[in-house]
Amino acid sequence: MKRLRRWLLLVVVVAVLLGGWMLLRSGSAPVSREASRIDAATLKDPALIAKGEYLTTVGDCAACHTAQGGARYAGGRVTATPFGDIPAPNLTPDRETGLGDWSFEDFWQALHSGKGRHGELLYPAFTYTSYTKVSHDDALAIYAYLQSLAPVQQTTGPLGLEFPYNVRASLNAWRALYFKEGVYQADTSKSESWNRGAYLVQGLGHCNECHITRDALGGMRSDQPLSGGQIPVQNWYAPDLSTQANGGLEGWSEQDIVDLLKTGHSGKGTAFGPMAEVVARSTQHMQENDLRAIATYLQSLPARSATPPQELPFDTKTLVSQGTKVYAQQCASCHGKNGQGVAGVYPPLDGNSSVNEPTGINAIRVVLLGGFPPVTAGNPRPYSMPPFAQSLSDNDVASVVSYIRQAWSNKAPPVRADDVGKYRHTPID
Missing domain, CATH: 1.10.760 (Cytochrome Bc1 Complex; Chain D, domain 2)
Incomplete structure (x- = not known):
């Protein structure tokens, strides 16, 4: 870890020097203000606003920019990252704490280039690494919708990042490695x-x-x-x-x-x-x-390479045998003897992507903490799975998860009781 931090410090120093060089190289050339040509009538077009509302929903912007119990898009929610906490800003058109003084060009620069209103580099917790592909017209619609919202005054909290991650200039190096700016280009050979x-x-x-x-x-x-x-x-x-x-x-x-x-x-x-x-x-x-x-x-994504069998340092035969008994007692009545589930009610376990994912985390967490599907218009009263954290030991959970990951057509590796212990007290989200 110390070696990694020293390496990161070196990256920060190089990035700061690179950032300064780029700033000097760019000089004080004026920036085009295309947004000034977008008149107020355009931004108030009901059709454009409706399109923007739909696209904002597609982008799931409320997920990060709405605090629990707070006003929609007013920010306040904190995104936890391995490098520290990053608060999501206010997207309502409040002039002091939101986007009220932002032009469309400012908004486009953030979405497309990952830069703030004053040219500061944005942290990629804001997923401009993907949003850069959004078209100019769609970005304008999103901007028009956000500007149509009622302004809410809510200040964004401070960054919770430690050194060296709180040095914004270090993002120059990160962007050089991981960020490619550019709107999506259609593949003319595809439909x-x-x-x-x-x-x-x-x-x-x-x-x-x-x-x-x-x-x-x-x-x-x-x-x-x-x-x-x-x-x-x-x-x-x-x-x-x-x-x-x-x-x-x-x-x-x-x-x-x-x-x-x-x-x-x-x-x-x-x-x-x-x-x-x-x-x-x-x-x-x-x-x-x-x-x-x-x-x-x-469906056009390519096939993947098969994962080679792993040498496991524990007795899987005994574990899976115990899991067979736990499954019969606790799971089969809903998910079926053969893991087929009940159509429209209980999901199948045979061939289930959450069961077969490489780590076993998803199946462990669902057994421990329960499974809660979303309430949707198409499924307004979904059946939920109760948690078993209080009734099953770590070894019981490991055994039943290992069993279902290897039963029927499933071929995922088993999990250990130690794996279960790591997630027993982990919050659901």
């Missing part, structure tokens, strides 16, 4: 639906921000997007989204994907944890053609 899906997934939907493995500096792999990864701090695993061989959604049909995003429940599985919140706040409100476009794009 209109595929391109719409790619635009939504890669841009406003910012799906890769969760469904990817990150390195020690929070950077995302660029060679295999949407290939799954553990969500930092939250301790959930966002599965691989490929529907092809060895993908996290292997065997999912277009309708399975649409159903999950629309209702939180499908014939292949149910949305729990952070994804349940995404469905409740965002995807259930999306238009049918957009949901199908997303499914079209996800």
Whole structure:
């Protein structure tokens, strides 16, 4: 850890020097103020505002920019990261604490370039790494909608980052490594639906921000997007989204994907944890053609390499044998003897992406803390799974999770009681 911090300090020094050089090189050249040509009548166009409201919902902006019990989009919610806490700003048009004095150019610069109103580099907890792909017209619609909101005065709290992460100039180095600015460019060899899906997934939907493995500096792999990864701090695993061989959604049909995003429940599985919140706040409100476009794009993701068997330093045979008994006593009455579930009520466990994800985190947490699908218009009274933290020991949970991860067609590695202990007292979100 000390070696890493020394290396980071060196990165910060280099980044500060690089930032200063870039500032001197850029000089004081005037910046184009395109926003000044956008008149007030345009921003008050009801059709543009309605489009912006829809796109803001697609982007799930309320998730970060609305505090629990607070005014919508007024900020106040803190995003926890491995590097410290980052408060989300106020997006309402309050002139003192929100976006009231922001021009569209200011807003576009933040969304597209990851820079604040005064040119300061923004921390990538604000996912401009994906939002950069949003088109100029869509950004204008979002801006018009946010400017139409009632202003709410709410000050953004201070950054909770420690050195060296609180040195903004260090972001020059991070951006050079991980950020590629640019609006989405359509692939003319693909269909209109595929391109719409790619635009939504890669841009406003910012799906890769969760469904990817990150390195020690929070950077995302660029060679295999949407290939799954553990969500930092939250301790959930966002599965691989490929529907092809060895993908996290292997065997999912277009309708399975649409159903999950629309209702939180499908014939292949149910949305729990952070994804349940995404469905409740965002995807259930999306238009049918957009949901199908997303499914079209996800189904085009490539097959994945098979994971080689692991040498495990514990007795899996005894563990799985005990899990068979626990499953029969506690789980089979709902999920079925063969893990098939009950259509529209209890999700199947055979082939379930949350069961088969590489770490076992999702299955452990659901057994311990319960499973709570989102309430949606298409599924207004979902069946929830009760928590078993009080009735099952760490060894019992490890045994039953290991059993279902290896039963039927599932081929995921087992988990240990130590793994269960790590998440027994972890909050649900």
